[in-house]
Amino acid sequence: MTNDHEKFDGAGAMEALNSIRETREQALGKMDYWPWWYDAGYAAACGLLVAGQGLGTTIGVACTAVAIAILVLIMRKWQAETGMWVNGYGPKRARWAAFGLAGLLLGLMAISVWYGRVQDIIWVPIVCGIVAAVLGLVGMRVWMALYRKDVRDLK
């Protein structure tokens, strides 16, 4: 170990770091893939998860089941087409975008339940669902931007 290390100089180390950066850029390029069906599926899943909670137990359970099925389908398809995958809660900076989005969606779910089930005002859960769909799309892009920073940072 020491011998290998001693042979190594600053130029060699710089070359190795550049090689790591280039390879990671290549990987990021492969992940720069935003097909319409992923956007549509993710937005629909977020919307259904939030709106469904305020629309009665049966509809709520059905919406949750459909949303999970959509998420599984789009993630599997995206994995198959890119050959890559990242756990949303894994990367250092990006995980906060994932937690933030999850927190916002939970807040919207609570509003949806309160107005839809307790106050019986049906349009509120639907509006919350639409807001959740938009937040899902924005959150996904914020997550990707932070993930890119994480990957380029090397640390």
Next chain:
Amino acid sequence: MTAPVFDPLIHAPGRLQICAILSAAEAEFAVVRDAIKVSDSVLSKHVKALEEAGYVAVRKAPFEGRQRTWLSMTLSGKKAFKAHVAELERLVKISAELTI
């Protein structure tokens, strides 16, 4: 803060790029092979060495009737890679200081 440690297993040609990809994302065998431009057998050897060191995990997943091999970095692999990168950065820094 990760302590800098030079890891010859990671530093070997090809393996550094494999670790660069897998420390950022889980990737399919074919994607890694194409990225580092080696044959299946060469990549298999690298993966085996990294797997034996406990740095890389291999899983098979069926998709559309065929098995796909997915590679990911374990926690100890991520730690070792981080320490290796820290050492490379330390060497660059020392070299820059000596030049000045």
